[in-house]
Amino acid sequence: MSRMASFSGRTFKEILRDPLTLGFGLGFPLVLLLLLSLIQSNIPVSMFELNTLTPGITVFGLSFITLFAGQLVSKDRDTSFLQRLYTTPMKPLDFVLGYMLPFFAIAIAQALLCYVAAWILGLEITINVLWSVLLILVPALFYASLGLLCGSTLTETQVGGLCGALLTNLSAWLSGIWFNISMLGSVFEKIASLLPFIHAVEFERAILAGDFSTALPHMLWVLGYGIAITALAVFAFLRQMKKQ
Amino acid sequence: MPDMTTAIETKNLTKDYKDVRAVDSLNLTIYQGELFSLLGVNGAGKTTTIKMLSCVSSPTCGDAFVNGMSVKSRPTDVKKIIAVSPQQSAIARNLSVKENLKLMCGVHGFDKEKTARKVRGSLGSFGLSQVAARKAAKLSGGWQRRLSLAMALISEPKILFLDEPTLGLDVIARSELWDTIRELKSRMTIVLTTHYMEEAEALSDRIGIMKEGRLVFCGTAVEMKAKSGKDSIESAFIEIVKNASKGTSKEAKA
Numbered sequence: 001m002s003r004m005a006s007f008s009g010r011t012f013k014e015i016l017r018d019p020l021t022l023g024f025g026l027g028f029p030l031v032l033l034l035l036l037s038l039i040q041s042n043i044p045v046s047m048f049e050l051n052t053l054t055p056g057i058t059v060f061g062l063s064f065i066t067l068f069a070g071q072l073v074s075k076d077r078d079t080s081f082l083q084r085l086y087t088t089p090m091k092p093l094d095f096v097l098g099y100m101l102p103f104f105a106i107a108i109a110q111a112l113l114c115y116v117a118a119w120i121l122g123l124e125i126t127i128n129v130l131w132s133v134l135l136i137l138v139p140a141l142f143y144a145s146l147g148l149l150c151g152s153t154l155t156e157t158q159v160g161g162l163c164g165a166l167l168t169n170l171s172a173w174l175s176g177i178w179f180n181i182s183m184l185g186s187v188f189e190k191i192a193s194l195l196p197f198i199h200a201v202e203f204e205r206a207i208l209a210g211d212f213s214t215a216l217p218h219m220l221w222v223l224g225y226g227i228a229i230t231a232l233a234v235f236a237f238l239r240q241m242k243k244q
Numbered sequence: 245m246p247d248m249t250t251a252i253e254t255k256n257l258t259k260d261y262k263d264v265r266a267v268d269s270l271n272l273t274i275y276q277g278e279l280f281s282l283l284g285v286n287g288a289g290k291t292t293t294i295k296m297l298s299c300v301s302s303p304t305c306g307d308a309f310v311n312g313m314s315v316k317s318r319p320t321d322v323k324k325i326i327a328v329s330p331q332q333s334a335i336a337r338n339l340s341v342k343e344n345l346k347l348m349c350g351v352h353g354f355d356k357e358k359t360a361r362k363v364r365g366s367l368g369s370f371g372l373s374q375v376a377a378r379k380a381a382k383l384s385g386g387w388q389r390r391l392s393l394a395m396a397l398i399s400e401p402k403i404l405f406l407d408e409p410t411l412g413l414d415v416i417a418r419s420e421l422w423d424t425i426r427e428l429k430s431r432m433t434i435v436l437t438t439h440y441m442e443e444a445e446a447l448s449d450r451i452g453i454m455k456e457g458r459l460v461f462c463g464t465a466v467e468m469k470a471k472s473g474k475d476s477i478e479s480a481f482i483e484i485v486k487n488a489s490k491g492t493s494k495e496a497k498a
Contacts, residue, residue, distance in 0.1 A: 002353055003352075005350070006349075006350020006351050007347070007350070009347075010336050010343075013336075014336065014337075079333075080331060080334040081334045081335065083300060084328060084329075084330055084392075084395070085351060086300045087298045087323055087326060088348075088399075089320060
């Protein structure tokens with residue numbers, strides 16, 4: 001436990017001390033929230049109303065977590081830092097949890113900041129905001145484990161390309177945060193419904209609305225992806241550990 | 245001086261990567277308190293050997309015993325008594341010097357009191373106190389390497405593996421690190437890989453030369469020069485490597 005705690009403490013500090021991480025992870029979602037709320041105040045769009053937009057932004061912010069987790073793991077592999085730690089009594093579980101747990105804390109902080117900003121912009125605060133913040137951990141499992149998977153299999157540059165460009169675009173276009181996905185046609189709608197992004201957004205929206213029965217099927221969908229990707233990430237991490 | 249009690253023994257230690265044999269039936273004995281240097285050109289199998297001895301990589305066949313414990317069957321126990329300072333400065337770059345040392349105490353499971361004592365001791369003995377609060381990424385190459393070594397030693401290992409510890413350092417930084425390594429010699433067994441012949445000569449009790457995964461020479465620097473008939477260690481190394489053909493692996497017991 002103390003080994004894992006020490007390692008996760010290090011992960012946490014690495015994230016917080018990287019200005020790019022802070023800027024994109026915490027700042028960028030806030031900027032988006034502010035800009036889209038400004039549009040909403042001038043040209044009313046139902047999707048940009050705070051109770052619809054804020055849950056979407058909190059989920060979109062998680063795509064940066066994948067990028068940061070992937071880059072950190074990849075960099076650690078590249079610089080022999082992990083090789084050093086492999087010669088210590090640390091167990092594989094210490095590594096996996098040590099990498100992932102701090103990102104859950106970041107996800108909570110990210111969601112909390114978004115809701116504080118939304119409150120300042122006029123969102124009504126109810127107990128459901130608390131649930132929305134806490135249950136961000138459900139999609140966070142998927143995004144953090146995807147980062148671990150990418151970091152265990154790709155170079156830092158490849159992680160930047162795949163997670164920084166592809167994932168953020170997928171998360172933006174196929175999540176229904178800024179526009180109704182049906183506008184893209186039935187094929188895209190079908191693809192989006194098979195991927196976890198739109199379910200993560202709908203899950204958070206339903207939680208904020210207090211509609212837990214609507215949230216459940218979306219949660220199962222996202223959780224299913226999260227568990228599957230976590231299993232793959234653990235396998236990939238152990239594989240690269242063995243390959244060392 | 246080594247006390248002739250075996251610290252490391254390899255028995256036909258072999259590692260294959262797909263169709264490449266990186267280490268081929270290595271038989272080697274290293275004694276407690278000895279500083280043993282492994283030399284060889286790139287791809288000779290030095291780093292792979294260290295990886296197997298430090299339980300990072302599993303042998304394809306054969307075995308190695310560290311303080312009598314098999315790297316195959318007791319890797320967890322082996323890891324408790326060894327430490328590795330990898331080729332690159334393996335440090336957490338966004339953490340301060342002190343935090344890096346604390347991290348290593350944490351991953352070794354030290355309690356709060358022991359951690360404070362060990363960190364204080366390491367900062368003092370490696371002259372790191374003046375940069376204790378500085379981010380590791382902001383240190384020069386020499387300081388980073390010194391920190392890397394301090395991190396490896398914080399668990400008081402019985403056996404220390406140094407993989408090219410002075411690679412890329414300037415002359416002064418290298419000389420300072422040599423002094424540190426010399427101070428460590430009597431306290432633990434050290435296995436060092438290096439490309440610098442003068443480093444091996446200055447620091448080692450014995451030298452092993454690897455070529456294409458096999459051990460082609462094992463002995464002191466003086467024996468190395470005598471065997472090759474050369475005056476300088478570098479010329480002796482070149483002569484031995486050039487003349488060594490595959491299949492000349494020799495039992496390395498002294």
